Amino acid sequence: MIYLDYNATAPADPEVIEAMKPYFNELYANPSSIHTPGQKAKQAVEHSRAILAQFLNTRVDEVYFTSGGTEADNLAIKGLAFSRNKRKKIIYSSIEHHAVMNTCKYMAKFGYEVIAVPVDKYGVVDLDFIRDKIDDNTLIVSIMHANNEVGTIEPIKEIAQIAHKYGAVFHTDAVQTVGKLRIDFKESGIDMLSLSGHKFYGPKGVGALIVKKGLRFDPLLHGGHQEKNHRAGTENVPGIVGLAKACELAQKEFPQEEKRLRQLRDKLWREIDSRIPEIQLNGHPETMLANTLNISVKYVEGESLILNLNAAGIYASTGSACSSGSLEPSYVLLAMGIPAEVAHSSLRFSLGRWTGQEDIDKVIEVLPGIVEKLRAMSPLYKK
Amino acid sequence: MEYSEKVMEHFMNPKNVGEIKDADGVGTCGNPVCGDLMTFYIKIEPKTDDLNAARIVDIRFKTFGCAAAIAVASMASEMVKGKTLMDVKNLSRNEVAEELDGLPPVKMHCSNLGVQAIQEAVKDYLKKLGRDDLADQIRGCLESKESE
Incomplete structure (x- = not known):
């Protein structure tokens, strides 16, 4: 897990x-x-x-x-x-x-x-x-x-x-x-x-x-x-x-753990950004908690991402409406001026004390395939 | 997870995903802003305007949406394959949801969307035959358009 x-x-x-x-x-x-x-x-x-x-x-x-x-x-x-x-x-x-x-x-x-x-x-x-x-x-x-x-x-x-x-x-x-x-x-x-x-x-x-x-x-x-x-x-x-x-x-x-999490988080972002086209970082590039990574995977809906990750034993969260039971996606992302369809595509990874290098590597290995599969069935995605 | 096993099965391994290049009818319902969008492509045989004779012989879909939306599209596509256009006209969202062993109440709109998008494809087919009068009698995705 x-x-x-x-x-x-x-x-x-x-x-x-x-x-x-x-x-x-x-x-x-x-x-x-x-x-x-x-x-x-x-x-x-x-x-x-x-x-x-x-x-x-x-x-x-x-x-x-x-x-x-x-x-x-x-x-x-x-x-x-x-x-x-x-x-x-x-x-x-x-x-x-x-x-x-x-x-x-x-x-x-x-x-x-x-x-x-x-x-x-x-x-x-x-x-x-x-x-x-x-x-x-x-x-x-x-x-x-x-x-x-x-x-x-x-x-x-x-x-x-x-x-x-x-x-x-x-x-x-x-x-x-x-x-x-x-x-x-x-x-x-x-x-x-x-x-x-x-x-x-x-x-x-x-x-x-x-x-x-x-x-x-x-x-x-x-x-x-x-x-x-x-x-x-x-x-x-x-x-x-x-x-x-x-x-x-x-x-x-303090402060070693923050440094450790920052390195893991930065690696996660760097690697998935290089492997998956058309994704974006949500949040401040620098003034940001070391453990948090919020991204939008365009053309794919967040709950679908979460449940596919879930099937692979990876537990993350999303700001998609589907997670909230309303039609509105995350009010935080909307307040930041992120378009609703991009907010529906958001994915949050938040790391902690028991997150290790191998966990991050697993996400890097698994996520691109999930995104590819979901994009292949998305009417919004044009290669 | 609040989803039935059947929903998860169709979500993880959806049937009939894709497009049909020379489709006889194409229908899209939903809006990415609301988090759900579905497009269905259908092939009809025989190519008649007799709703009781014309049948869906092939169907493909593409969906942007949550697990329920994908499962609904997959299940609905299976349900209408080989069926007459009259069957599609009479298909209700509850039938699709029931086949999936139920959907959470907040996800029922996904079921609606699936049925409506297929009906929209049928309307498209009938319009191409010049039978707008018949097309107008089929529901399609008017509801979601009005709510946008």
Whole structure:
């Protein structure tokens, strides 16, 4: 099996699973309990918080554990909006993950003006557009750190500066970058940052929102006093411990792993580009996640590519409509100005910790034949 | 995977792929912008305008589309081979989907597209015979054109 869909999710690292194990049935007590086992569980949560803080260079009291990236995004945007803030404008990018995009759109129901920032053909947000639309009424600017589909990395430092000039909060969905890129929260100018465990070899069902000290936000879930009254519900202790372990492992592999993945990814692109005519790269040629390769194989539909690769034991993804159940292909690719028929032809390979040279070689060997077969039956392809 | 084994079988090894250079009728439905496009080529014998006598003796297709679209085109081409034009006129998308042991609801439009594109080829044949009146009674891909 050749798994090349790490941007969708990654397997938990065996070390992560080992670290989590005791917290299911040995150190299972509730961290809110005052007895000794309870306090041990509490210590595990707080130790994990300290690891995250160190990993991202934040204060310990700036880390709020959540059930994942989606909750963290919701908590950032809704939590801020619901905390008696008078500002009524929300700015986000047209290529945000649905967790941010649909949360922002939802806020229109509560009288917020929501504005989607366009991107250029590489998927980089239009800074001048933000400068033009932002004002003293802007509550939050939410722009992802890197895009999950094409891997383009956004100029978040500059965006933070623009936001701060107007007293707006800058939130970034860093689900695709935490664990892949070094992030220095203090130095970056980010006010709120969302992360998710399962994208970097931690468990599913756990994530965090980092919130700059002093920034007020309301909880989404009301109940007990967990997470300093900002996220009620008994802590997911095994998940939190696993998330912290994932951070430690990521810390250790900086920056060699990024370099290794970049070499593999670049080879994959170079080789298939030389073997298959009329394919194009979607995304930024340089400012791009090292593990992501999004291409369009013209005249061939993405789902057909995916299922043929699947039959060869290679697991990738597509931005074709067929994968989404609607007639519209990837909104990210469309926002980049890529024609719909080319977006239907997109194919995403995302590499990770267990991707080896032989996996890439196999794709290089198999893909040209699949493309040839599908093009031979495509009415759009004229040799 | 939400596809039936039959869909996967026709998708991986589609029947009747290709073109017919001297086709008696050619029909195309769909739009690459929507992710699906199908073209059918048919040969008819005997070359009559009697819908109950004229039969499809050869059929080839080309498809740009998802697994369902390719499987539908393959299955539909098998189903109409040797059939009269009246049979093609009366063919429904549900029959093709049923032969494939069902399609996911969101893929039913692919089944529609396959049937319509073959009907479009029949219309093309009838028009070439000067029987636009008969051609107009066959559905073809009007629906998808309107929705574009």
